[in-house]
Amino acid sequence: MSERPELAAAFNPAELEAPLYQKWLDAGYFTADPKSDKPPFTIVIPPPNVTGVLHIGHALDHTLQDILIRMKRMKGFEALWLPGMDHAGIATQNVVEKQLAAQGLSRHDLGREAFVKKVWEWKNESGGAILAQMKRLGDSVDWSRERFTMDEGLSESVLTIFKRLYDAGLIFRAERIINWCPRCLTALSDIEVEHQDDAGEFVQVIYGEGDMQITVATTRPETMLGDGAVAVHPDDARYKHMIGKEVMLPLVNRMIPIIADELVDPEFGTGAVKVTAAHDPNDFEMGVRHNVPFIIIMDEQGVMRGTGTEFDGMDRFDARVAVVAKLKEMGRVPSEKRPYIHSVGHCSRCDTTVEPRLSKQWFVKVGPLAKAAGDAVRDGRVKIEPAELEPRYFEWVDNMHDWCISRQLWWGHRIPVFYGPNDEVVVCGPGEQPPAGYTQDPDVLDTWFSSALWPFSTLGWPADSDDLKKFYPTSVLVTGYDILFFWVARMMLFGLFAMDGVQPFHTIALHGLVRDRFGKKMSKSRGNTVDPIEFMDKYGSDALRFTLARGANPGSDQALAEEWIAGARNFATKLWNASRFAMMNGATVEGDLPAFDSLDDINKWILVRFNETLVEADSLLEKYEFSKAMELIYHFAWDDLCDWYLELSKASFAAGGDAASTSARVLGYVLDNLLRLMHPVMPFITEALWCNLTGQESLVVATWPQANAGHSNDASTAIITDIQEIITEIRRFRNDQGIKGSAKILARFSNLGPLAPYEAAIRHIVRCDAGDGTFSSKIEVGSVTVEFDLSGAIDIKAERARLTKDLAQAEKDRATAKVKLDNEGFMAKAPLEVVTEIRERLAQTTADIERMTAALAALPAQ
RNA sequence: GGGUGGUUAGCUCAGUGGUAGAGCGCCUCGUUUACACCGAGGAUGUCGGGGGUUCGAAACCCUCACCGCCCA
Known part of the structure; x- marks a missing residue:
């Protein structure tokens, strides 16, 4: 076994995270290559406002995208997650105007040109605070491709599409009633x-x-x-x-x-x-x-x-x-x-x-565009997940009003329309000049006009770039249902038009909003907002990410409370400690995994359980069922691996020898692959643990775990289930009898049958020694009998209460089964396997009742 | 007004025809060499009301009530 650095005794996310992110950046893992042979997987980030800071909704949105991107990267795709920001017309102009107001100035005092320059200055100095926060969260975005809706390339896209739409008769100017804000003017x-x-x-x-x-x-x-x-x-x-x-x-x-x-x-x-x-x-x-x-x-x-x-x-x-x-x-x-x-x-x-207000404005004629946008979903070229949200989409695109795109602002893409002395109208595309003496329309375009181009403008359109060829159409758009209309539908409108009918994304995966612990909408006025940065400081980014992913059922809102995040942090700590324990006991990935058939049932069982978890979680993640996938992983890691496998293996680890080294190899395999599976959601802790376990460079570029068809359908599952039942019953007995957890008692097992090889493991867990004694009390679990030497100190009252309670439940269960089996309709119409199951239940409960009745009778009266 | 989702344990939510689940919270016990950010055990629900379909309904249908969201 190779030397490995010892893991810190305690999991400390604050120390771990920043250096790992820097390591990933330095290695260039997030940079996508358009010349790669790998199939593309593309997500464009919903561009946050340049004025924005990371709020809990971003944290959710980004976590889900990062899970998909990291998973696909590991699955061998050329994964591109493209970051950037939106110039956010009104919001940004407001920020700078407020600063001016503090100096007693208005934008008119500066004049248009100076004001716009001022906004750019603000953007360069104070804008984009959110980008550093995205790094905290672990976003594996390709920073080399960061874009801004007002940058040169995107501005060219805006001019190009404006002219094309105008030439196609889909942009027009008209006097209509529009919504007017008397404050924003x-x-x-x-x-x-x-x-x-x-x-x-x-x-x-x-x-x-x-x-x-x-x-x-x-x-x-x-x-x-x-x-x-x-x-x-x-x-x-x-x-x-x-x-x-x-x-x-x-x-x-x-x-x-x-x-x-x-x-x-x-x-x-x-x-x-x-x-x-x-x-x-x-x-x-x-x-x-x-x-x-x-x-x-x-x-x-x-x-x-x-x-x-x-x-x-x-x-x-x-x-x-x-x-x-x-x-x-x-x-x-x-x-x-x-x-x-x-x-x-x-x-x-x-x-x-x-x-x-009645006003002369520029509009996009949405009729034909919206029709195409609706059809793309109707004919299945674009899938909306969850499908239940499709009616909302249709309701909107099928009844869409013409879109007023002119804004009486200074910050934004200026409308590329020039008016001649006799009201002639000329629209100038990129590089085109208006005739002399023409003046440009003073208005700018709605911010969403440029956002609507995001999936292809960021890839180089209108140029036929390598990026565009490789990464368009994008794979999936992940966003909250709240901007389905603002943004998603508009990208569909423009994307289909600009890209000659090729949809901007294959799938729209919609998530919900993050709400407070009582499911109430978060708002400043309610005072129930939370700060994701604070949570990351306190519990680590992995914990926040896991919490949000675990709450993310498709298209529905999730409640969030600080305790849930603390719980996820506890989960991370658990994983850390279990890994430490595993490595202390020599868990390794070196050497071949022993043949499945040669393994004992404990090792077979954990491999089977892992394989089931992997297959199921993988399929759920591919379906954007983040919550269910997290639930599976959580219970596998905590219940199956930590609470059962590690506990059942302690006896053999303590004994050493071949059994211990076999288990160490199996444990190494399971841990290795579990960390791979968990990496997309908890990238930091899994990276630290995995590199330590395997001695390899990085999990970011490791391969996704492979399902193993051989690890399935094995009798070991039934055996472990029986073992778990026996252990639970003994624990209950000890608990009822008030025996201290640390106290060892004498016990005798009989009729263990196929469980016999695991007697030592069972004894270790329930602290029951073998030896001679007076076995005065017993419990029966299935066919197995366990007798205890309590030195006569049995608590008869507690035992009677326990038996009476269990007996009552068994009688109730038997009655239910009996009613069914006596029902002619049931016998005639229910499927055979259901009937068989009920028959077994009847037999089982009948046997249980007999056993418990006898046990009760055998208890000394007191 | 139109559309749409919901009502399941104290709270937040899973559960699309076969004996009601999770997390957190609650109660009891516990310094067993991974972990008290832990372990073990336990309690808690006529699944919003009413009707129907079915051998069988939390789930399917009808109806009522109450919450929510989107659009006008």
């Missing part, structure tokens, strides 16, 4: 708007004079100043006679028509709604249909303008109060409901109430 796409239930008001207002009066109901009374009509349902008997006539709009004193439109719900409110075509998406639609004027009554900041009333200059919410007060004075408010809980849109970046 920019347009937002539908999905940048979060709907919350807010406490508002629901006010009825009487429009008109004399005979021509109609009462409308609204949650936004201030917008009445911009009303162009009143709408009712065409079949509404209450209002049929008024359709086509005009009413007086109060406060403004303008005559507006009453129109009929199917969109109006006669059941809702008064059945009559005001139509503010420039400030509400539904009203806009009706406005278009009925030629209602589009009257803009607010400026960009949500201040009332141009109504020609006393309300001009008031903030929209102040105006709401003032308008209602005035209408009340006039006796025009017959009813008012407050609070009225209804859904209101908020800016996803700053939470300001969104203002629908």
